[in-house]
Amino acid sequence: MIYRLLLFLCIAASCFAQTATRALTILHCNDLHARFLPDSRNLGGFAEYATVIRRETAGCQSCIVMNAGDLVQGSPVSTIFRGVPVYQVANKLGIQVSTLGNHEFDYGWQTILKFFQIAKFPTVSANVVDDSGKLLARHPYLIKKVNGIRVAVIGAVMGNLVSNYLTADIAGPWHALPVVETVQKYVDEIGDRADLIVVLGHIEPAERLDILRKVPKVAVVVTGHRHRGLDKAEVVDGRVGVEAKAYGVELGRLDMQVDVARRSVASWDWKKIPVDSRTVKGAPDVKKVIDKWEAKVSRIVDVPIGESKREIAGAELKLLMERAMADEMHADFSYMNQGGVRDRLPKGKLLARAVWNIMPFDNKMVLGKFKGSQLSSALTRGRTVDPGREYIVTMSDFSADNESERKLLGITGLQFETKTVLLRDLLINWIKKKGTLD
Ligand SMILES: [Zn+2]
Structure with missing residues (x-):
């Protein structure tokens, strides 16, 4: 009880x-x-x-x-x-x-x-x-x-x-x-x-x-x-x-x-x-x-630009983008930040859309001429440079203007010139010229 x-x-x-x-x-x-x-x-x-x-x-x-x-x-x-x-x-x-x-x-x-x-x-x-x-x-x-x-x-x-x-x-x-x-x-x-x-x-x-x-x-x-x-x-x-x-x-x-x-x-x-x-x-x-909305952009982005024999992603895609930058800008050194690579390049027929997905940012290219002695190892990555010779360096305006990227690349004191070309258009043109990537 x-x-x-x-x-x-x-x-x-x-x-x-x-x-x-x-x-x-x-x-x-x-x-x-x-x-x-x-x-x-x-x-x-x-x-x-x-x-x-x-x-x-x-x-x-x-x-x-x-x-x-x-x-x-x-x-x-x-x-x-x-x-x-x-x-x-x-x-x-x-x-x-x-x-x-x-x-x-x-x-x-x-x-x-x-x-x-x-x-x-x-x-x-x-x-x-x-x-x-x-x-x-x-x-x-x-x-x-x-x-x-x-x-x-x-x-x-x-x-x-x-x-x-x-x-x-x-x-x-x-x-x-x-x-x-x-x-x-x-x-x-x-x-x-x-x-x-x-x-x-x-x-x-x-x-x-x-x-x-x-x-x-x-x-x-x-x-x-x-x-x-x-x-x-x-x-x-x-x-x-x-x-x-x-x-x-x-x-x-x-x-x-x-x-x-x-x-x-x-x-x-x-x-x-x-x-x-x-x-x-x-x-x-x-x-x-x-x-x-997709109909509005389709005619711009759903156009064939080439072909890729295989899927390319991550660090390999970054290197490919650096190659395209160096080729198109006639540069000795190029740099692409890995964080800016936003997708993988699919295998097979390529539409411009694939590049838009990889590079959605409206980043423009920058270019600078510098003495070998001014280039950091982050930029030259093991390639021997002549300290007295002038080299052309290219990257996106994001890398050139962003505080942590500038420090990482040792370019704090270097002046680049901004070009009108978008990195995305550069990539599309480069793939068009190549036709097939393998
Ligand atoms: Zn996010």
């Missing part, structure tokens, strides 16, 4: 309240990079992506859809129309909160304001500020109620945004504050107003790990940027970091039981849902908009 009474009192006083959990599911994408159409392996495609998101969220009260940056840049439509159509189509994906990636800056920072106008979803970004500390985005974070849980989502981009990824003209007055310190500041500001704090970051992997280790009040870190994504979730003391593969080939799904009283994740399961156009039918309403 006494036992029963105690049990009753215990229930009435909610002895078990601290073990009560609520379900929360984060569906997340990153680095979609304007790849409206499925790739050469039939993976991805925005219409197919929409179908998968709609299937996963149908009737789901505990779901929230997040995008971790780099929606734009990576296809002819994006380059030609400066990202605008990508935001229009992204409005159909069901994204509820998004953050800025480094490539959102590619068309000049002012274009980001246009993206904000088009987007029907909010963009959170806590660490992109001008010298007075003013934020580029309207919200550093927001708090959304999902299945009765107050979920705070703080946006962040990598701290080395400007030095590593942008040139001074496109960054304008903006720079990125250190990620961990900024996240901590907003965690303190949010205080008791949230039951779970999530960071939505387009950040370096080391920064994700840093947040998990150093800001324990952040329970979940959803990221983008390294295109290969994570195979397994990154876990520190029960706090979880996740990242999906780029180009819309998969959607991340993090199912959690949230311990609301403790503001932590009690249990979780992370999976990545493949987006395969052979088994997923693209959403017709999305496809209609995509087809409209």
Whole structure:
């Protein structure tokens, strides 16, 4: 009897309240990079992506859809129309909160304001500020109620945004504050107003790990940027970091039981849902908009330019691009940054589109004449140079103007002349002249 009474009192006083959990599911994408159409392996495609998101969220009260940056840049439509159509189509994906990636800056920072106008979803970004500390985005974070849980989502981009990824003209007055310190500041500001704090970051992997280790009040870190994504979730003391593969080939799904009283994740399961156009039918309403935009660029990019006997990718493709640059610019030394090689050259008949996918950026070529004594080993790469002789060096204006690239190449003191030719056109012309690559 006494036992029963105690049990009753215990229930009435909610002895078990601290073990009560609520379900929360984060569906997340990153680095979609304007790849409206499925790739050469039939993976991805925005219409197919929409179908998968709609299937996963149908009737789901505990779901929230997040995008971790780099929606734009990576296809002819994006380059030609400066990202605008990508935001229009992204409005159909069901994204509820998004953050800025480094490539959102590619068309000049002012274009980001246009993206904000088009987007029907909010963009959170806590660490992109001008010298007075003013934020580029309207919200550093927001708090959304999902299945009765107050979920705070703080946006962040990598701290080395400007030095590593942008040139001074496109960054304008903006720079990125250190990620961990900024996240901590907003965690303190949010205080008791949230039951779970999530960071939505387009950040370096080391920064994700840093947040998990150093800001324990952040329970979940959803990221983008390294295109290969994570195979397994990154876990520190029960706090979880996740990242999906780029180009819309998969959607991340993090199912959690949230311990609301403790503001932590009690249990979780992370999976990545493949987006395969052979088994997923693209959403017709999305496809209609995509087809409209693709038709506008097709006559420019779907033209034959040659043939490749095999698929060429990675470091080998970088070397091929350097060869094309040296040939076309009549240069002794050429350089291509590996990070700027955005796709693989497919085997078989080549359309100009393949080169647009490899080189979506509107980078122009630069050229300079320098003494052998002025050239670093990063440029000459083992070739012997005569210190007194003049050599012609060529690269893209990105490499010539970007702070970390300039340091890497030892060209800080060298003056280049910018040419009118686009690197992409140079590659297309070079392939046309070659006819067949083997
Ligand atoms: Zn990216």
